[in-house]
Amino acid sequence: MFMAFYDTRRFKYIHDTLAEADMFTYSGGEKLPKTATFYGKELNVYIDTSDGVNESLEINEYCGRIIKIVEETKGKPFLFFKSAFSPEWSKNIVRIAEENNGKVVPFFKWPFNHSGFFNYLLPNRADIIKKKNDSKKEIDIGYFGGLDTSKYDYPKPNLGNQLVSWSDYKKFGIGLAGTTGHYKNKSRKYLYDKFKDSEFSVFQGTMNYQDYINKSLQCKTTFNPPGVGEYTSRMLDQCFVGGTIVLRKTSYDQGHSWKEYLPEIDFEKEDWQSDYQKIIDNYEEWGEKALYYYEKFWTPESIVRYLVEKIEEEK
16 A cells, blocks of 8 residues: 555546555645655655656756655665656666666656646547537648747756756755756747648647637647647647647657557658658548547556556566
């Protein structure tokens, strides 16, 4: 049995399913930011729901959270379930865990603190799927996101510890106080400009959640614009109703890989438009794959089952 501590708002998607499992007893709020902590007699378990890092920056992820966990566990075995996992950009986190009797396990994203999903999409799923199937698809690509590049600036390393950012001093008490500036992240505008200069019909804009969902039903594909990390809740939104969601090619993935079910585009290829056109031509098939991926791997029950199975493997 594990004593569980987490923010029930952030973990709302799986909270009820966790409560139904015999393995966990909810015992209070989060101990670390964006993290669920499960204390067991012989093993600690953590779920990190932070964003990872946007691959355009080409930097390794910061390690403040895993450093604090190593301090807490003091040699006790632990599992670190990581919602945004990359074998390339998460490698320092993996190294620190393995050097301290821990193990990193790829996990899953869901709509954290997103009232629109729970208040609109979830209760109206059947009607929205029907509307999607009946809607005339007049738009090739739906780009639902803003182009403000400053919104996704990323903190630079801490002067006292290069493994953490300067902002991690406040969150985790590691390194030195004081700012070192930000990396500029212009990936959203860069990718939108690619679409704008193409021959595809593109809708771009920001709107309230309900309008975004309904507008996406008119699109053959919806693009997942990277932000702080590589992927957003738009992925689950679209998989939930069988929409075709497209990512830029990324090393990030989930506990059960999406690579066969959600298409990715390498925008640095000269013929990327040809690759995207193939997705548009087969958007209905890709939508069926997305829906299958959700039903098979991304429901609350599937996520908690995966969590329990991985924990039991360590016993």
